[in-house]
Amino acid sequence: MGNKQPKKTISNELTEDQVGVLKSNTKFTDNEIREWHESFMRDCPTGRIDKKRFVEFYKQFYPNGKVDNYCKHAFRPFDTDNNGTIDFQEFLLAIATKTQGDxxxxxxxxxxxxxxxxxxxxxxxxxxxxxxxxxxxxxxxxxxxxxxxxxxxxxxxxxxxxxxxxxxxxxxxxxxxxxxxxxxxxxxxxx
Incomplete structure (x- = not known):
C-alpha cells in the first residue's frame, strides 16, 4: 500500500570491487580491509550500525560518561548517505579519515x-x-x-x-x- 519502498538489503559478503574502492580511498591493505569487515560483521551482523548500536559502542569506551547526546552529533559524519544507518563502507572511510587523513x-x-x-x-x-x-x-x-x-x-x-x-x-x-x-x-x- 502507498509508496513504501522496500529496505535495501545488504550483502554480508565483501566483493573485490568494494575492496578496490576502499583501497583506493584509504591506506588500508586488502588484508586490513578484510579484517575490518570481519570485525564489523561480527559486531553488526545486519551489515549496518543504527543510532542505538552506535550509542552502545560509545558506552563501551566511555562507561562513566553520558554518551547519548554526543552520539546524536557524532553519528552524522559517519552516515554520509543520510539514511539513518552506517554501512561498512561509510564506517571504514570515516575511520580512515580520522586515523589516516591529513x-x-x-x-x-x-x-x-x-x-x-x-x-x-x-x-x-x-x-x-x-x-x-x-x-x-x-x-x-x-x-x-x-x-x-x-x-x-x-x-x-x-x-x-x-x-x-x-x-x-x-x-x-x-x-x-x-x-x-x-x-x-x-x-x-x-x-
Missing amino acids: LDHRLIFAFNMYDMSKDGLINQKGLITLISAIYDLVGETDRKGDRDPKKIAADIIAKLDSNGDNKLSKVEFIAGCKNNPNIRALLAPNI
Whole structure:
C-alpha cells in the first residue's frame, strides 16, 4: 500500500570491487580491509550500525560518561548517505579519515559534526551544544567560570570568526584549529 519502498538489503559478503574502492580511498591493505569487515560483521551482523548500536559502542569506551547526546552529533559524519544507518563502507572511510587523513581532512570530519544545520557554518548555539555534549561524554561536571560552555563558545567565535558574521565557516574552523592547539584540543580532541 502507498509508496513504501522496500529496505535495501545488504550483502554480508565483501566483493573485490568494494575492496578496490576502499583501497583506493584509504591506506588500508586488502588484508586490513578484510579484517575490518570481519570485525564489523561480527559486531553488526545486519551489515549496518543504527543510532542505538552506535550509542552502545560509545558506552563501551566511555562507561562513566553520558554518551547519548554526543552520539546524536557524532553519528552524522559517519552516515554520509543520510539514511539513518552506517554501512561498512561509510564506517571504514570515516575511520580512515580520522586515523589516516591529513590534518585538514580530519578537521573537515570534525567540522561536519559541528555543522548541525548542514549549511556550511557553525553557530554559537551549535558550539554550546557540542561542548556540553563533550563534557557529558567525558564526565566533566565543572561548568562554571572559564569552563562554562557558553563562555567557551563565545570566546571561540570571537577568536576564529575572521569575517565578523558570528559563525564559523569551514575555512575559519580549520585555520583556527590549526593555529590554536588549545581550541583544537577542545573541539577536535582526537586529532
